[in-house]
Structure formats: C-alpha cells, structure tokens
Amino acid sequence: MSVFCALSNEQVEEIDNSKGCNFYNKGQVVFHEGNRTNGIYCINKGKVKLFQIGSEGKEQIIRFAKAGDVVGYRALLSEEPLSASATAIEDDTTICFIPRDQIFSMIAQNPNFNFKFLKMLSHELGEAAKIITDLAQKPVRERLAETLLILKDTFELDEEKNIQVKLSREELANIVGTATESVIRLLSEFKKDKLIAVEGRNIKLLNIPGLTRVANVFE
Amino acid sequence: MSVFCALSNEQVEEIDNSKGCNFYNKGQVVFHEGNRTNGIYCINKGKVKLFQIGSEGKEQIIRFAKAGDVVGYRALLSEEPLSASATAIEDDTTICFIPRDQIFSMIAQNPNFNFKFLKMLSHELGEAAKIITDLAQKPVRERLAETLLILKDTFELDEEKNIQVKLSREELANIVGTATESVIRLLSEFKKDKLIAVEGRNIKLLNIPGLTRVANVFE
DNA sequence: GATAAAATATGACATTAATCAGCTAATTTT
DNA sequence: AAAATTAGCTGATTAATGTCATATTTTATC
Missing domain, CATH: 2.60.120.10 (Jelly Rolls)
Structure with a gap:
C-alpha cells in the first residue's frame, strides 16, 4: 500500500x-x-x-x-x-x-x-534485519531459494507461475551475495529437482513449498 | 543524540x-x-x-x-x-x-x-544496507576488522585504547557471521600484526589506520 | 581451595563456494 | 548477415572457512 x-x-x-x-x-x-x-x-x-x-x-x-x-x-x-x-x-x-x-x-x-x-x-x-541474519548464517543454496521466494512476493507470479521480473544470473548473484557461476549451477539443480523451470531469464516456480523447504524459512 | x-x-x-x-x-x-x-x-x-x-x-x-x-x-x-x-x-x-x-x-x-x-x-x-553489502561481499577477516571499528565507534575507547565493551569470542562471531574458532584465529593474527592487543575480553585497538586498511573501508 | 563448567585455543580435516579457463548460445552492432 | 560483444554454461582447481576433536585456561560453584 x-x-x-x-x-x-x-x-x-x-x-x-x-x-x-x-x-x-x-x-x-x-x-x-x-x-x-x-x-x-x-x-x-x-x-x-x-x-x-x-x-x-x-x-x-x-x-x-x-x-x-x-x-x-x-x-x-x-x-x-x-x-x-x-x-x-x-x-x-x-x-x-x-x-x-x-x-x-x-x-x-x-x-x-x-x-x-x-x-x-x-x-x-x-x-533488513532478516536479510542480515540470512546472509550471515545461511549457505548460498538456501539464500538463492529464499531470493526466488522474495522476488515472488515482490513482483508476484503470472498465470503460469513465472516470476514477473527478468533478472540476469549476475543480478541474482548480486542479491544472494555469491558468484554468478554459483547461481547458474544452483538454478540447474533446482530445475533438476523440479522446483523451478527456467527459460532464459524467465523463472517459473513449480514447487513453492519445496523451495520454502530449501530456503529453510519457517514463518 | x-x-x-x-x-x-x-x-x-x-x-x-x-x-x-x-x-x-x-x-x-x-x-x-x-x-x-x-x-x-x-x-x-x-x-x-x-x-x-x-x-x-x-x-x-x-x-x-x-x-x-x-x-x-x-x-x-x-x-x-x-x-x-x-x-x-x-x-x-x-x-x-x-x-x-x-x-x-x-x-x-x-x-x-x-x-x-x-x-x-x-x-x-x-x-543496515552497509552491513548487508559487507556481509554479502567481504571475507571474514575484513568483516572482523570492521566489527572492531564499529564497536569502537559505538562504545568508544578508554584512555588506554580499550574498546569499552566486553564481548565473548562467540558474540563477536555472532556479529561477524562466522564460527567462534575463526574469530579466535583472526584475533591472534591481528595481535601478531600489532593491530590489537588482547587480554581476555579486553581488546585494545593499537593501530586504527591499520585495522581500517584490513577492513577495506574507504569513507 | 577443589571440582565442575564454560570459554578460549589449536590442529586436522571436510566442505563450500570462489576463481579460472574455455566453450556455447544469444544479443547487439556494424 | 557477419562480426563482435555479452550472457550463460561446465569442469577443474584453489582458497576460504566451517566442523570436529582435543587440550588448556579461566571462571563459577560448592
């Protein structure tokens, strides 16, 4: 609002x-x-x-x-x-x-x-305080999953579950606080695990509870 | 104020x-x-x-x-x-x-x-935004040096350059976002480099410009 | 002051994640 | 359309840092 x-x-x-x-x-x-x-x-x-x-x-x-x-x-x-x-x-x-x-x-x-x-x-x-705690304590994999969920909350999903924002792998890395290569590798892992689907910069969230589990968020 | x-x-x-x-x-x-x-x-x-x-x-x-x-x-x-x-x-x-x-x-x-x-x-x-950037980008050594400088600004030094707050190694680790053992090792490194002196939980800042350089802060 | 408990210290090892290199695909520019 | 640039991908290697085990010191408790 x-x-x-x-x-x-x-x-x-x-x-x-x-x-x-x-x-x-x-x-x-x-x-x-x-x-x-x-x-x-x-x-x-x-x-x-x-x-x-x-x-x-x-x-x-x-x-x-x-x-x-x-x-x-x-x-x-x-x-x-x-x-x-x-x-x-x-x-x-x-x-x-x-x-x-x-x-x-x-x-x-x-x-x-x-x-x-x-x-x-x-x-x-x-x-900001939540982000600080996550950056300080969570490994990259969890932080990336959480970032996807935060992007979902911020920009919402369309009818096909695509996150309504287009970011480069590098930009994702610059949110998560990691190297671009790590983001690339982890996105393919998430894809392999059927948590997401990826088409270029388009990311579809297929399994939100699964992602939440990976992100280790409990709220 | x-x-x-x-x-x-x-x-x-x-x-x-x-x-x-x-x-x-x-x-x-x-x-x-x-x-x-x-x-x-x-x-x-x-x-x-x-x-x-x-x-x-x-x-x-x-x-x-x-x-x-x-x-x-x-x-x-x-x-x-x-x-x-x-x-x-x-x-x-x-x-x-x-x-x-x-x-x-x-x-x-x-x-x-x-x-x-x-x-x-x-x-x-x-x-908070500064802390986020540091946590995301700086290695542990730099973050610890910066933490000491922030503690200095927050609690000030006494006449003998001691930081006016007593924290355990674990608490320092819980600011920096690292393991207690890493804090212990890095504090002895700083000590060896004559940047600080340590007596129990008492930390003396011997070389603030040196610490600033380690922290890689430029403001 | 002896004993227990907690904190600090140190070494060995495992793991995570960064870096580097090279390669492919996709865009952009000419 | 070709060339050039940028982005994405993959594998190998290295570096940073976490974890575990254990010892030592300090502090608290009886």
Missing part, C-alpha cells in the same frame, strides 16, 4: 502540480549513491533496482521497487547522502520526483501520511 | 511520570523476538545487544544499544511483532519503558520529536 493513499485529494493535486515525471529505459540511472537528494522518487510504471557498490566494485542489490513504490526517502529523511544507486530494470519506467518541501510539509500537516512513513521505514528495517 | 532531546521540559516530565524503570543483570532478557510490544525501551545505564535467532538456532547480533539509546521502537512503529530479542550485556543495566500512547501522542504533538524518529529510522536503514 502506497504512502500516498494517506493524502487528501487536494494534497494529491498539490503534488501533481509540483512533481516532474521522467522516463527511463532499462539500465538508465535514476540516482547515484553518494549524491544528495532533494526529494523522493515515486515509481509510476516499471521497476528499479537499488544497489550499493562494494569495496571491490561489485554491485550489491539492496532492494527492488515497482509501480506504487517510493525510493530515495531514506536519504531525504536522514539528511544523508544517498546510500544506494537506483537504475531502471525495465524499459519505459516512469518515475515522478516530489521535491523535499512538499514531502516535509505534508508530513507536518498530515499525521496519517507521517505514520505511513514511520511504518514504512520501520517495516523496511525489520526486513 | 537521543530522540528525547527534542522534547520540552513538560513532556519529559510527563514521560517521567508514566515510565517504569527496571534493572537487568548481564544475560537477562529485556524483550523477546516474536512478542508484541506496547511501548519503547530507553537504556538509562548499561548496554544491551539486539539479536535474532537464525534457522539453525544460532544468534545473530543485529545491533547494540547503550545509555541514551532507545530499543523496541521498530516493532512499535511498524505495528509488527518484535523482530529481535534484547538482553543486557552488563550488570546493573537500567531500562525505562515508555508506553505506546505516550510515544504516539508526542509524535503527533511535537514535530521535532517526530522528525527525530524519522531521522533515526532512516539512518538505521542506511547502516
């Missing part, structure tokens, strides 16, 4: 008047880690990945955002530089920029909007 | 009247992962560790809190169960509980207090 559903009609209109929309093709940069931001970005259409560059120059994907999601709010609210870069992972991704003052005045005026932000941030923080 | 410095004198007094303070000895549980919380916990004195239990029953330390810090706010604000457990890591740790209604009404009444929370949450989220 978007933070903006907390706004009144007038407030939505106010935002509509001040916001600027931009189009991005796959691979185009929305914002860059380390820069300052002066507002937040709302995904209207398409998908983006948020990632940091580690000390060896390797990309680490922190999270994804899709239509209805907001990115860049962390840096705005903490008044720190952007902690991650964002790039579109689909063509025709449409993103609106809402300037800082708009956001701050609405937080001040509208308690609901404010609580939505508090809730969103604290929820994200809980998700 | 504590969130409470945003409060007026009357508000501080109001909290003082409603809050309940408790004492905890080393090892005692402040709250338990999975439970609901109905307020937040302010550390008055002492130190606590926040941790999750991973799927194999292993503890993963997510963060620490010391006098002036607040814990339990994530679960309160997200209206989710507590994502971590908290236990005291020092004797005579004193913690006050501030009930939910107090907090929510102050957030609503006092924009400064509100922004402090937004800032604290979004800052934490940025720290």
